[in-house]
Amino acid sequence: MGVSSAAPRSAWHRWASLSCLKSSPGRVPPCAPVPLQRGNRVPALGVCSPWAAGFRALRGFHAAPRRRREVALTSERFGVRRLPFARVGDRDVAFFERVLPGRVVTDPEELKPFNVDWLQSVRGCSQLMLKPQTTAEVSQILRYCYERNLAVNPQGGNTGLVGGSVPVFDEIILSTALMNQIISFDKVSGILVCQAGCILEKLNEYVEEQGFVMPLDLGAKGSCHIGGNVATNAGGLRLLRYGSLRGTVLGLEVVLADGSALDCLASLRKDNTGYDLKQLFIGSEGTLGVITAVSILCPQKPKAVNLAFLGCQSFTKVLETFTTCRAMLGEILSAYEFMDEKCMELVERHLKLSSPVTGSPFYVLIETSGSNSTHDEEKLNSFLEQAMTSGLATDGTVATDDKKIKALWSLRERITEALTHDGYVYKYDISLPVGKLYDLVTDTRARLGPRAKNVVGYGHLGDGNLHLNITAESYSHSLLEAIEPFVYEWTARCNGSISAEHGLGFKKKQFIAYSKAKEAVLLMQRFKAMLDPKGILNPYKMLPSGS
Numbered sequence: 001m002g003v004s005s006a007a008p009r010s011a012w013h014r015w016a017s018l019s020c021l022k023s024s025p026g027r028v029p030p031c032a033p034v035p036l037q038r039g040n041r042v043p044a045l046g047v048c049s050p051w052a053a054g055f056r057a058l059r060g061f062h063a064a065p066r067r068r069r070e071v072a073l074t075s076e077r078f079g080v081r082r083l084p085f086a087r088v089g090d091r092d093v094a095f096f097e098r099v100l101p102g103r104v105v106t107d108p109e110e111l112k113p114f115n116v117d118w119l120q121s122v123r124g125c126s127q128l129m130l131k132p133q134t135t136a137e138v139s140q141i142l143r144y145c146y147e148r149n150l151a152v153n154p155q156g157g158n159t160g161l162v163g164g165s166v167p168v169f170d171e172i173i174l175s176t177a178l179m180n181q182i183i184s185f186d187k188v189s190g191i192l193v194c195q196a197g198c199i200l201e202k203l204n205e206y207v208e209e210q211g212f213v214m215p216l217d218l219g220a221k222g223s224c225h226i227g228g229n230v231a232t233n234a235g236g237l238r239l240l241r242y243g244s245l246r247g248t249v250l251g252l253e254v255v256l257a258d259g260s261a262l263d264c265l266a267s268l269r270k271d272n273t274g275y276d277l278k279q280l281f282i283g284s285e286g287t288l289g290v291i292t293a294v295s296i297l298c299p300q301k302p303k304a305v306n307l308a309f310l311g312c313q314s315f316t317k318v319l320e321t322f323t324t325c326r327a328m329l330g331e332i333l334s335a336y337e338f339m340d341e342k343c344m345e346l347v348e349r350h351l352k353l354s355s356p357v358t359g360s361p362f363y364v365l366i367e368t369s370g371s372n373s374t375h376d377e378e379k380l381n382s383f384l385e386q387a388m389t390s391g392l393a394t395d396g397t398v399a400t401d402d403k404k405i406k407a408l409w410s411l412r413e414r415i416t417e418a419l420t421h422d423g424y425v426y427k428y429d430i431s432l433p434v435g436k437l438y439d440l441v442t443d444t445r446a447r448l449g450p451r452a453k454n455v456v457g458y459g460h461l462g463d464g465n466l467h468l469n470i471t472a473e474s475y476s477h478s479l480l481e482a483i484e485p486f487v488y489e490w491t492a493r494c495n496g497s498i499s500a501e502h503g504l505g506f507k508k509k510q511f512i513a514y515s516k517a518k519e520a521v522l523l524m525q526r527f528k529a530m531l532d533p534k535g536i537l538n539p540y541k542m543l544p545s546g547s
């Protein structure tokens with residue numbers, strides 16, 4: 001039921017009637033139980049309960065994608081050749097059993113979910129997973145692997161979307177699942193220091209109890225590990241407000257390929273002594289070292305959170321709404337997300353979620369977070385009134401209570417999940433000048449025609465980040481060839497980035513040149529050769545083949 005811009009006052013009343021005007025402290029973390037896989041129980045560890053331990057990596061808090069047929073082996077589907085690493089033998093397993101008693105997994109059934117990515121699009125055949133609890137254990141493992149020339153796949157929550165978190169062949173999986181201790185939290189500065197395997201949502205719950213929030217928020221929060229977030233420089237829903245991990249991560253502890261531990265775990269806002277080495281590991285996707293601990297700056301928990309969900313009649317209106325709300329909401333604007341009507345259709349069809357606002361080609365989610373609910377509501381209300389009277393939005397609803405906020409966010413956060421129910425997903429994560437963001441969706445749709453089942457566009461408009469997703473009944477090489485390099489060439493013509501926040505992993509590494517100069521790639525390869533001369537860390541990922 002749309003409210004036309006010709007009737008702005010009645011539209012405004014609709015806002016009010018849908019609002020639950022009690023102030024709320026923030027979004028309620030999703031709480032559906034995550035199933036525990038057999039054989040993975042661990043004892044409680046110190047101050048930090050075993051949040052991460054042994055939980056099968058479910059992206060976020062909802063079910064993993066429907067299991068269809070067995071996922072093809074990456075090496076076969078993509079025709080990759082194994083590099084000449086050593087193969088794991090009985091003597092290696094015996095060594096690891098001594099170092100990590102009871103934390104060495106060789107059972108093929110138990111290994112299965114850790115060999116396949118969350119999207120069920122790539123699959124390796126590792127026969128060994130190691131679960132260290134300490135940095136010293138990670139050092140011992142890597143020292144041994146380096147000597148033996150054994151390849152290693154560092155793995156956090158296995159929620160990545162570019163095939164970076166699972167082995168391509170038989171790399172040893174080095175899981176951070178048992179490295180789930182909080183090391184310290186400073187209530188004055190808001191600086192949290194923790195091990196790499198802590199689950200993002202659990203960290204958020206922990207700091208929320210002390211009046212803070214984590215500076216990043218992702219749909220995968222229920223299972224992703226902070227170490228994996230940092231290794232991939234994850235962006236997410238709060239980047240607009242709190243900036244990227246390159247600013248909020250204050251320090252890292254990293255174990256290098258040869259087993260040496262690099263202590264850059266500073267807890268200082270300011271430190272101008274030499275090169276900022278931690279930046280090299282943020283976003284390095286496990287190819288330069290294994291992140292074992294993170295020091296991160298947490299912002300104050302907002303006292304008042306409001307969420308508006310609006311329908312817009314065109315992408316131009318989505319952009320104008322953004323400009324207007326940025327001007328009118330200023331410092332309290334904390335998220336500006338958009339999605340097209342196809343996304344809404346899929347979320348409704350596959351997940352049975354219903355949207356309170358329907359009948360528009362585009363939708364936007366606008367979140368405000370501030371310290372004074374009266375002030376924030378006043379500002380939001382005058383923005384909404386302006387948006388309605390000027391016809392920027394034609395319909396909408398506002399939520400201020402946790403339950404409604406959570407329900408509205410689900411419509412956006414669960415699009416990824418809905419897509420996996422629609423078929424095989426070709427996923428693109430693009431940075432573009434914001435005005436051109438949706439043209440790529442329109443052009444891709446026109447190019448693919450009926451060969452694609454659905455072509456959808458959504459994302460972090462406030463950050464200039466489009467998530468272009470294409471679904472088809474099953475994987476098809478010819479469809480892939482129709483999409484790539486078309487999407488990358490289109491992006492490069494606009495000086496965009498072919499990976500805004502998901503990284504390059506296995507799937508995008510060959511395309512790095514669309515976004516980086518030759519000299520930059522060469523320098524990356526030199527860093528890789530210097531820090532990991534044998535190339536044992538997450539091989540076949542991030543840098544083009546041959547490096």
Ligand SMILES: O=C(O)CC[C@@H](O)C(=O)O
Pocket residue numbers: 161219236412413415416427428429459467468469
């Ligand atoms: O599935 C995608 O394409 C995007 C996933 C994630 O980055 C999001 O913003 O929801």
Ligand SMILES: [Zn+2]
Pocket residue numbers: 235236459460467501
């Ligand atoms: Zn995203």
